Amino acid sequence: MIIGVPKEIKNNENRVALTPGGVYELVKYGHTVLIQQSAGEGSGFVDEDYIQAGAEIKPTIEEVYASAEMIVKVKEPIASEYPLIRKGQVLFTYFHFASDITLTRAMIDSRAICIAYETVADDDGTLPLLTPMSEVAGRMAIQQGAKYLEKPIKGRGVLLGGVPGVPPGKVLVLGAGVVGLQAAKMAAGLGAHVTILDINMKRLRHVNDVMPPHVVTEYSSEYNIRRHIKNHDLIVGGVLIPGGKAPKLITREMLKEMKPGTVMVDVAVDQGGCFETTRPTTHENPTYIIDDVVHYCVSNMPGAVPYTSTLALTNVTLPYVLKLANMGWEEACRKNKDLGKGLNIVDGAIVYEELRSLFPEEVA
């Protein structure tokens, strides 16, 4: 199969869909891999690395789309890519169709085969192609929070680990899922005192089992949240209600209870955020202040660490790319139910049930 990897052109997106190691695997199975010139540069891979691994470099995005039977990407295609997509071409990438009717219509019109990373699902409902990005964001939340706690950037001036004779900072983590667990782990590693809240007792039991004693679990309730926000320095929001909007666990009125310079990192911003005062920010301008509380609400946190994020993402996508290339999309999706759940739009028809109910007017 001919597999094409265009350079990501979405604003501030530096990840790439295949590493040289991934190219090597595909070439080993007899496939041809076309990489757009400089596609890997943002993630630290130069064209020469890809050539050594057996790829062909194509100077333009048009040449990649024109020759490839399957396009592997990171983010959804943007408007300038729509005319390049061909009938029957397989696209394997994050799409997030539910939040973009224009993209959905464009992909219906293209009659391509759209397989979305975000809906590939294991039998137990876990989303293997989303997990690594939550791991990155959870760990980053503490790194960013620690930075914004510094006084020159309007934080409280607290060093999370403390020093001998001075107690460590206090971190409150809302949600003990993938983001929450990774955030708690990083904060604990720095020596901070960590409180982690969830409504799922199974998750709290797990955290309690695997974390050191200075990570304390508690049931998530408004009462407990009100009690803790008064004396915590960094608050991380990592809650998720699958398929729904994040609950607003910290209201505007509650900010007045916090110490000036408290930092709130809302990782759940992509699902609407779990703080009432959350609004999406970018890596160029990641924070804003309301009532002396610093808010960090970047909706693509992994984009700031493209080297790590690319490796983390491609570790989980490559086995599926190989299946699609070796068997063709129909057989690969039939034989692998988890991959089959990634099928969203096929030859002009929406085939993913949730998307059909979201956009009934697009269903023929």
Ligand SMILES: NC(=O)c1ccc[n+]([C@@H]2O[C@H](COP(=O)([O-])OP(=O)(O)OC[C@H]3O[C@@H](n4cnc5c(N)ncnc54)[C@H](O)[C@@H]3O)[C@@H](O)[C@H]2O)c1
């Ligand atoms: N900003 C970014 O760049 C970025 C990157 C990756 C993930 N995310 C987002 O982070 C969020 C969390 O992702 P995840 O993978 O950790 O999800 P997850 O499903 O693994 O964990 C979410 C947790 O929230 C808990 N929860 C639900 N309601 C709660 C409540 N009222 N109080 C406390 N806990 C509650 C759930 O029980 C669950 O344990 C998602 O919205 C995800 O899209 C954002």
